[in-house]
Amino acid sequence: MNKPVVLVAEELSEAGLAVLGADFEVRHTDGADRSQLLPALAEVDALIVRSATQVDAEAIAAAPKLRVVARAGVGLDNVDVEAATKAGVMVVNAPTSNITSAAEQTLALILASARNTAQAHAALKNGEWKRSKYTGVELDEKVVGILGLGKIGQLVAQRLQPFGVELIAYDPYLPPARAAQMGVKLLSLEEVLKQADFITVHLPKSKETVGLIGDRELHQVKPSVRIINVARGGIVDEGALYSAIKEGRVAGAGLDVFSKEPCTDSPLFELDQVVVTPHLGASTHEAQEKAGTQVARSVKLALAGEFVPDAVNVQGGVVAEDVKPGLPLAEKLGRVFTALAGEVATKLDVEVRGEIASEDVRVIELAALKGVFTDVIEEQVTYVNAPLLAKDRGLTVELVTSSESPDWRNVVTVRGVLADGRQVSVSGTLSGPRQITKIVEVNGYEMEIEPTAHLAFFTYTDRPGIVGVVGRLLGEHGVNIASMQVARSTKGGNALIALTVDSAIPADVIDQIGSEIGAESGRSVDLEG
Ligand SMILES: NC(=O)C1=CN([C@@H]2O[C@H](COP(=O)(O)OP(=O)(O)OC[C@H]3O[C@@H](n4cnc5c(N)ncnc54)[C@H](O)[C@@H]3O)[C@@H](O)[C@H]2O)C=CC1
Numbered sequence: 001m002n003k004p005v006v007l008v009a010e011e012l013s014e015a016g017l018a019v020l021g022a023d024f025e026v027r028h029t030d031g032a033d034r035s036q037l038l039p040a041l042a043e044v045d046a047l048i049v050r051s052a053t054q055v056d057a058e059a060i061a062a063a064p065k066l067r068v069v070a071r072a073g074v075g076l077d078n079v080d081v082e083a084a085t086k087a088g089v090m091v092v093n094a095p096t097s098n099i100t101s102a103a104e105q106t107l108a109l110i111l112a113s114a115r116n117t118a119q120a121h122a123a124l125k126n127g128e129w130k131r132s133k134y135t136g137v138e139l140d141e142k143v144v145g146i147l148g149l150g151k152i153g154q155l156v157a158q159r160l161q162p163f164g165v166e167l168i169a170y171d172p173y174l175p176p177a178r179a180a181q182m183g184v185k186l187l188s189l190e191e192v193l194k195q196a197d198f199i200t201v202h203l204p205k206s207k208e209t210v211g212l213i214g215d216r217e218l219h220q221v222k223p224s225v226r227i228i229n230v231a232r233g234g235i236v237d238e239g240a241l242y243s244a245i246k247e248g249r250v251a252g253a254g255l256d257v258f259s260k261e262p263c264t265d266s267p268l269f270e271l272d273q274v275v276v277t278p279h280l281g282a283s284t285h286e287a288q289e290k291a292g293t294q295v296a297r298s299v300k301l302a303l304a305g306e307f308v309p310d311a312v313n314v315q316g317g318v319v320a321e322d323v324k325p326g327l328p329l330a331e332k333l334g335r336v337f338t339a340l341a342g343e344v345a346t347k348l349d350v351e352v353r354g355e356i357a358s359e360d361v362r363v364i365e366l367a368a369l370k371g372v373f374t375d376v377i378e379e380q381v382t383y384v385n386a387p388l389l390a391k392d393r394g395l396t397v398e399l400v401t402s403s404e405s406p407d408w409r410n411v412v413t414v415r416g417v418l419a420d421g422r423q424v425s426v427s428g429t430l431s432g433p434r435q436i437t438k439i440v441e442v443n444g445y446e447m448e449i450e451p452t453a454h455l456a457f458f459t460y461t462d463r464p465g466i467v468g469v470v471g472r473l474l475g476e477h478g479v480n481i482a483s484m485q486v487a488r489s490t491k492g493g494n495a496l497i498a499l500t501v502d503s504a505i506p507a508d509v510i511d512q513i514g515s516e517i518g519a520e521s522g523r524s525v526d527l528e529g
């Protein structure tokens, strides 16, 4: 079998490549060069990028086999997540990999800007001993305004505390109490602009944040203010910043990022008050090792069809540890459901009962949906496109949760209504200390069977001799029975036989058994693969 192809479009750490190992064909290209990138995408299953590769709708369309785009870093402004989702392509990033490095780079630029370090360094190396020209300012007792008090903004706040600064921030999405715990006062953008001696930007680049600090805002700041941007170019308007510094309305700036990168020529570079670095926030050995290994692990999980905790376009939210074992269970139940139904249902309820119901279990619904479509859709069914497949096929899905579960600690049920009104249901649990997956109910009949590779279910009218007939016919066709259970509503009423067998039962054998026992339905379920 051909190995899945992983295209590495930007520099990835050796450690990341090592995690990918020998199970993949790893190819390299220069993602910043479209004429290399687009043809290279034709056969790839996974794409790994940093910030220089534009993964837009055109790139996604050029990659018909693509299943995952992995961003070895934080910012996803270079990835069209919406286009990826439509194509069933998972998008992952490495959300904590480089935040420490980005925060440290911010501190470096704040201090360099306050003390003219870079300019003095350049002058001295040029043979100029200039002391008064490079007189700076202290941080002590200054006000630092943080725009975006998220992961990096918070690390910056923590690191600034010992400098004796007053910390204020603008982040309308953060509860003020959370900011107060960190010793940061949340204010409006206008107040931050008015009060701050240093403004440091830690916002994602989005429609709302592009140009957030423009000409109007730079007319509201103190003339002594220094502006630091280690987030994304364009959040601070470069033209407006240039004019503000030129006109003495802003004292200086420290910039790691630019609206167009690479940027080797900018009017800002002419200003002595501006210190710049070429997007080095994440460029440390430590951050690159973490980013590389984290995305490599995510790529492996994604290509194995498993849940990926760092996926950003999967609707399941954060998955608690005690919910995780429920994912393969729910997926199996979804597959058994479709095999029992023999068609895609019109309405599906995914019920989660028991202790885990107190957690966010939306991902269990996704796993069940993925299972429901796995054996009926030609292309790869993923956590990303399973909800879209349901929508396209008019299947309405509902998640039902309850903390009550009288028989089992936790139980998941996939219950559906078919086009002709018939109902099908299957429930499962994870039992014992080894968390063995068990099916505990099928169409209202209680049972306990392990969903091994090959299963079969027959419904019929309870009467003597049926078990013998089923055993004889399977034996005649060389199918070995591993376990068999009989459940019935009442003596002589409706009954169900559930079997686990060692090899797939051919369809004609299912039919033959069905007709000899007068079965209402006979279904085989093959969970291999
Ligand atoms: N220079 C570099 O090498 C690096 C740059 N970055 C950039 O830093 C950004 C921030 O990273 P994290 O702190 O990890 O992200 P985060 O998501 O943890 O924090 C972002 C914060 O911004 C706030 N926010 C979002 N939209 C806003 C708006 N319109 N107005 C006000 N606040 C808003 C959010 O509430 C959140 O608290 C990334 O998006 C990335 O672009 C990240 C890593 C390295």
Ligand SMILES: O=C(O)C(=O)COP(=O)(O)O
Pocket (backbone or CB within 6 Å): 050, 051, 052, 072, 073, 074, 075, 076, 098, 279, 281, 282, 283
């Ligand atoms: O992670 C981020 O958001 C960064 O800006 C780092 O970008 P890079 O991986 O160094 O191209």
